[in-house]
Amino acid sequence: MNSRRIAPPPAGKASVQPPSPFRASRERRRDRELKRDAVIRAAAREFNRRGYHNTSLDDIAARLEVTKPTIYYYVTSKEQLLFECFVAGVEQIRAAFREVRDLAVPARERLNAVLRHYGQAVASEFGWCMVRAEDQDLSPAMSRHIKVLKSEIDHGIRRLIREGVQDGSIQPCDAKMTAFALAGALNWIAHWYREDRSLTGAQIADAFVTIFEAGLRPRSSASRVSARDRTRRRARGSLARSSKLQA
């Protein structure tokens, strides 16, 4: 419920292990905000590594080389920790919407810009919390708050899609389902990006936008040769059987 917001992660590659500001110097220095941010960021990292329920506050504290009560000095509960991580991630996406709102370009380009930022946010250190924060893990109040934020983003995407259909820059489609598909593909990055970090968040986002734009079906220019002619005939296949796949 704190209105402060975590700054986006420092530029450059994901820092491997940022030094804890707690043990930075022997004297206890008084930079509360800095330390609070460090607590939340450490929590995000641990949640990302081991999941919310499998991470104890002792784990997070150990990461920061402090003890559990110190965490509680900066935050009121474990739940709030998750919530703050969530908000930090979502805020990056909200910023993308604001940045794009007044641009004089077709809606599809504005949508692409938002999706690019979206993808990068999901690949950030807060991505996991943003995407996996379950209503079930949070109190009703926080759950409601999160739902509102999520819904806001969802409707922002739908609106851009509708505008794109209107201005002709986007293929006519069901805005709701399309928004679900786009957001889902991007959200899912948080699941596999931990294992496979061969690309940066920006590269992934770009690749996804390219895929969304083009679609699977070949464009006229690319389908000079009839697809049917090149189809491999298969041994035991039958076209009759294929009909039931449409059911």
Added chain:
Amino acid sequence: MNSRRIAPPPAGKASVQPPSPFRASRERRRDRELKRDAVIRAAAREFNRRGYHNTSLDDIAARLEVTKPTIYYYVTSKEQLLFECFVAGVEQIRAAFREVRDLAVPARERLNAVLRHYGQAVASEFGWCMVRAEDQDLSPAMSRHIKVLKSEIDHGIRRLIREGVQDGSIQPCDAKMTAFALAGALNWIAHWYREDRSLTGAQIADAFVTIFEAGLRPRSSASRVSARDRTRRRARGSLARSSKLQA
């Protein structure tokens, strides 16, 4: 580790509350398999409702109108319960691959068929478990097993994409990223389908396949009017600013 597999859910709309076979009749009947399936299905439902960690075995037992030790009579641990739910979901997708393998149709159509089954599986009662089963919640052995199954499906999709690019039925693209995007969009159904059940799993899957096929950019036939001409000019926008969105 049990090799038995749960049958796909009974046809028709999602049954609201199937009667517990435990209290079906006064006499204790000896249909072990049936009851075991009921245990796993009940677990899937509760995990779906409240999440894995927020569901106690007492909850699941209560659902079945039995007590916790009864659960342990059919299953060795909570972890195994999650694992069985996962496998039950994944098996539906594996079946789709088998069914499609020998069809003599372009790869894009085979891919579409798989994606349709995929979407329906994710919208099924086992969808949540299949999609949200985290490695972190499971023992190393089961985690490995799950990763193998997931990877199998992932590579199956990639293969179909590559075949489609080869036979000309699919737009040239990065098979790995495209597979991630498709699977992600479909997996995400498990997240929102609990709240919004206005469509059936099959309808959602169809809608998604349509979206994937078409892509966002209008097809030649649909873009008779230049997009640029229809673009709304916006008050405070500037094209100069838009350049930084590409960064």
Added chain:
DNA sequence: TAAGATGCCTACTCATGAGTATGATTGAGC
């Protein structure tokens, strides 16, 4: 109808982890 075998329950153990009471230590301002 006696003797297992099967199915299920009552009543526990026990580890884990969130959150707290209390007090020690340090720095800032006077």
Added chain:
DNA sequence: GCTCAATCATACTCATGAGTAGGCATCTTA
């Protein structure tokens, strides 16, 4: 140097929930 507030640690409490020990019915089979 003294005082107070900010900062952090030691050492707890306490609820929860996974898993188990042991026993009582009920059914099957001879």
